[in-house]
Amino acid sequence: MLRATKAVVAAIAVTAGTLSLTASPASAAVIDYANCDALHQDFKYGVARSKKAANAQVRSGHYRPAVAPKVYAANDESDADKDGTACEVSR
Numbered sequence: 001m002l003r004a005t006k007a008v009v010a011a012i013a014v015t016a017g018t019l020s021l022t023a024s025p026a027s028a029a030v031i032d033y034a035n036c037d038a039l040h041q042d043f044k045y046g047v048a049r050s051k052k053a054a055n056a057q058v059r060s061g062h063y064r065p066a067v068a069p070k071v072y073a074a075n076d077e078s079d080a081d082k083d084g085t086a087c088e089v090s091r
Contacts (some may be wrong), residue, residue: 030071033074036087039086039087046066046086047066047067047075047085048068049076049084051067054066056083056085057083057085063089065087065088072084
């Protein structure tokens with residue numbers, strides 16, 4: 001019984017350590033980037049405020065941006081055409 005308990009505790013410790021390593025840029029503190037070059041360091045194809053806006057970018061010939069409403073809200077000044085995607089990248 002003691003051996004099984006140690007195995008369960010070890011498995012939980014390993015799992016907890018793994019989960020903490022899988023954070024994405026969007027889940028970290030929201031950053032107001034200075035410009036699109038800075039935003040592209042973390043979000044290669046820009047940031048959309050919703051899935052609908054991201055899908056519209058793909059339909060219009062752009063790469064698919066990340067969907068991160070909080071990051072978009074902090075950087076909406078970088079959305080020059082006000083289409084719901086900041087710093088989009090054309091193909």
